[in-house]
Amino acid sequence: MSNVAIRVEHLSKAxxxxxxxxxxxxHTLRDDVTNALRAPLRRWHAPAAERQQPSELFYALDxxxxxxxxxxVVGIIGRNGAxxxxxxxxxxxxxxxxxxxxxxxGRVGSLLEVGTGxxxxxxxxxxIFLSGAVLGMTRAEVQRKFDEIVAFAEVEKxxxxxxxxxxxxxxxxxxxxVAAHLEPEILLVDEVLAVGDINFRRKSLGKMHAxxxxxxxxxxxxxxxSSIRQLCQRVLWLDAGKLKMQGxxxxxxxxxxxxxxxxxxxxxxxxxxxxxxxxxxxIEWVELRDREGKPRAQYRFGEPMEIVFALRGQAPQDGYTxxxxxxxxxxxxxSFGAANPVRxxxxxxxxxRISCRLESLxxxxxxxxxxxxxxxxxxxxxxxxxxxxxFRILLCDPYNSGFDxxxxxxxxxxLAQQWSVIRA
Amino acid sequence: MRDLSHADAKSAAPLRRPRLIIEPTRxxxxxxxxxxxxxxxxxxxxxxxxxxxxxKQTVLGIAWVILQxxxxxxxxxxxxxxxxxxxxxxxxxxxxxxxxxxxxNLFAGAVQRAxxxxxxxxxxxxxxxxxxxxxxxxxVFAVLIDLGVALGVMALLMIVYQVPVTAQILAxxxxxxxxxxxxxxxxxxxxxxxxxxxxFMYALPFLMQVWLYASPVAYAAALVPEQWRALYNLNPLVAxxxxxxxxxxxRGAVTxxxxxxxxxxxxxxFISGVLVFRRIERGFADVL
Numbered sequence: 001m002s003n004v005a006i007r008v009e010h011l012s013k014a015x016x017x018x019x020x021x022x023x024x025x026x027h028t029l030r031d032d033v034t035n036a037l038r039a040p041l042r043r044w045h046a047p048a049a050e051r052q053q054p055s056e057l058f059y060a061l062d063x064x065x066x067x068x069x070x071x072x073v074v075g076i077i078g079r080n081g082a083x084x085x086x087x088x089x090x091x092x093x094x095x096x097x098x099x100x101x102x103x104x105x106g107r108v109g110s111l112l113e114v115g116t117g118x119x120x121x122x123x124x125x126x127x128i129f130l131s132g133a134v135l136g137m138t139r140a141e142v143q144r145k146f147d148e149i150v151a152f153a154e155v156e157k158x159x160x161x162x163x164x165x166x167x168x169x170x171x172x173x174x175x176x177x178v179a180a181h182l183e184p185e186i187l188l189v190d191e192v193l194a195v196g197d198i199n200f201r202r203k204s205l206g207k208m209h210a211x212x213x214x215x216x217x218x219x220x221x222x223x224x225x226s227s228i229r230q231l232c233q234r235v236l237w238l239d240a241g242k243l244k245m246q247g248x249x250x251x252x253x254x255x256x257x258x259x260x261x262x263x264x265x266x267x268x269x270x271x272x273x274x275x276x277x278x279x280x281x282x283i284e285w286v287e288l289r290d291r292e293g294k295p296r297a298q299y300r301f302g303e304p305m306e307i308v309f310a311l312r313g314q315a316p317q318d319g320y321t322x323x324x325x326x327x328x329x330x331x332x333x334x335s336f337g338a339a340n341p342v343r344x345x346x347x348x349x350x351x352x353r354i355s356c357r358l359e360s361l362x363x364x365x366x367x368x369x370x371x372x373x374x375x376x377x378x379x380x381x382x383x384x385x386x387x388x389x390x391f392r393i394l395l396c397d398p399y400n401s402g403f404d405x406x407x408x409x410x411x412x413x414x415l416a417q418q419w420s421v422i423r424a
Numbered sequence: 425m426r427d428l429s430h431a432d433a434k435s436a437a438p439l440r441r442p443r444l445i446i447e448p449t450r451x452x453x454x455x456x457x458x459x460x461x462x463x464x465x466x467x468x469x470x471x472x473x474x475x476x477x478x479x480k481q482t483v484l485g486i487a488w489v490i491l492q493x494x495x496x497x498x499x500x501x502x503x504x505x506x507x508x509x510x511x512x513x514x515x516x517x518x519x520x521x522x523x524x525x526x527x528x529n530l531f532a533g534a535v536q537r538a539x540x541x542x543x544x545x546x547x548x549x550x551x552x553x554x555x556x557x558x559x560x561x562x563x564v565f566a567v568l569i570d571l572g573v574a575l576g577v578m579a580l581l582m583i584v585y586q587v588p589v590t591a592q593i594l595a596x597x598x599x600x601x602x603x604x605x606x607x608x609x610x611x612x613x614x615x616x617x618x619x620x621x622x623x624f625m626y627a628l629p630f631l632m633q634v635w636l637y638a639s640p641v642a643y644a645a646a647l648v649p650e651q652w653r654a655l656y657n658l659n660p661l662v663a664x665x666x667x668x669x670x671x672x673x674x675r676g677a678v679t680x681x682x683x684x685x686x687x688x689x690x691x692x693x694f695i696s697g698v699l700v701f702r703r704i705e706r707g708f709a710d711v712l
Contacts, residue, residue, distance in 0.1 A: 097446065101446060103446075112552065113551045121476075130469050134554065139465045
């Protein structure tokens with residue numbers, strides 16, 4: 001058995017949530033200005049008042065224990081708010097735990113963001129040194145790896161251009177390049193591979209592979225199940241701040257996806273959502289309906305399906321759109337639809353019931369789920385709902401041949417096909 | 425045999441690797457100087473960034489650093505020297521005030537920049553670990569560049585007014601260090617509290633205004649009535665400003681008593697500032 005690189009024991013992190021009042025964490029400009037005009041000194045007494053307000057503890061991380069061994073690549077999965085980022089923040093010492101402890105053996109590099117420490121006014125060269133120093137490298141170290149970093153990022157020609165003139169792709173490449181050359185013994189990574197174009201993603205995945213092959217430990221948070229399966233040997237699944245399961249990447253991700261879909265199977269086509277007090281305009285429920293207009297969560301290849309959205313509240317603005325992204329069982333996005341800009345349909349205030357008809361489902365046998373959002377294209381996103389609205393394709397035998405095409409080996413969808421022999 | 429030695433090397437590894445323990449801290453944290461030293465490159469680069477950004481973003485650039493104290497000194501010289509006819513120990517009033525503005529601007533600039541530095545670096549603080557003290561420290565050091573420019577102007581003024589340089593100038597670094605320590609102490613108090621109560625920054629200009637007149641920038645310290653002198657000298661800037669005048673212009677009287685009192689209060693601000701900062705820095709990432 002190899003050595004322990006990270007040992008986490010009963011780690012908890014609690015946040016105190018003050019019940020929403022005017023004096024919350026967020027200060028509005030108006031509040032500040034009026035207070036400043038009234039009496040700057042009065043505000044100094046605020047903390048006492050704040051302490052008396054009703055507040056409750058929210059556990060972002062609740063009694064989590066695990067070990068990571070040297071040279072392991074460990075993935076962390078879980079829904080938004082499950083505690084993944086909090087865990088990374090504690091391990092990279094950005095925030096302190098409320099209880100418990102963690103022991104880390106080796107130099108830690110954390111990569112919670114691409115381009116940490118970058119400033120748009122500074123040139124690429126200046127930013128490399130600054131970002132390197134922020135991530136914990138000495139100037140001599142950056143100097144030594146400078147050419148390598150520049151080559152990896154492919155920004156040779158723009159080294160003396162201020163970063164504000166960089167394309168977003170260049171910015172991301174440079175940021176990742178600096179971090180990738182950190183050479184820590186333990187690398188903590190948060191979702192950074194989700195950015196950049198396809199070539200860059202491949203390159204950065206390759207770099208992570210190389211890092212793990214060189215015997216270093218990688219701790220990797222992601223929503224993308226396929227990169228988790230590609231990279232990680234072991235996966236920790238966090239749910240509501242607790243460690244729900246740990247095991248091999250394959251087993252844990254499959255169980256995770258199955259759990260996400262479980263709600264879907266039970267609901268039988270009607271998906272009700274918890275109230276969203278923080279949102280003015282949101283999806284209240286969604287129904288997947290069959291040809292007869294009855295809610296249903298199980299379909300066959302080729303059947304039509306209607307997605308009905310019930311929206312609650314008042315849209316802040318006219319001309320909005322509703323969109324969906326379809327994911328397969330393995331968490332890969334396979335299709336996209338939107339009232340606009342895909343179709344030229346715009347919704348206005350007061351339109352609170354929306355329908356999207358799908359002519360026929362060309363999908364293979366398996367489970368699928370939607371990511372849904374309500375937004376003004378390119379401007380605002382008012383609501384998002386993921387992982388919950390799901391359905392199954394029970395049978396995919398488009399030509400009644402008796403062969404059921406399964407998701408996975410059979411791909412995600414079936415192209416119409418005519419076969420024949422060409423006789424010379 | 426080979427295998428055995430290999431196993432030994434492996435089991436010994438954790439001893440050689442750095443071991444980091446993450447636990448909730450309780451009570452007052454120590455100042456970790458070793459860690460600050462490890463991050464010295466970051467301190468230097470952040471200070472450099474502050475300076476670079478200032479000169480990249482302003483049209484007037486260096487000219488601004490020269491004009492601002494000159495104009496301020498001119499105004500004080502006209503009002504207090506020409507109109508009110510306050511005594512200036514026989515020095516031309518403009519020179520007298522400009523010399524007083526050197527440590528004052530260092531102090532005020534440092535406090536102002538450091539006070540906002542943490543909130544301005546929220547993005548950094550919530551994404552990566554480094555000793556948080558680096559941020560206010562870096563912004564204080566950036567102000568030293570301004571002082572360098574202002575000292576150049578002072579040298580020119582001294583040539584114009586034909587003030588001879590004496591051996592007393594050797595005391596300048598001491599008074600400079602005293603002003604820096606006081607500025608750092610006050611900055612650390614303000615910068616930490618400003619994270620939790622953003623309104624501290626609204627009170628700051630007011631505080632600085634009061635402090636300016638509580639320091640002998642525009643007038644000579646000798647004007648302060650004797651019975652108030654002990655209280656007045658608790659302001660570390662009194663000794664700094666009088667010290668600058670004594671070192672550069674050879675005027676004014678700096679007693680041992682004044683300097684000792686100023687040192688005690690400057691270090692008092694500094695040590696308590698570091699303690700308070702270390703105490704509340706744990707929560708920065710959660711609040712910012």
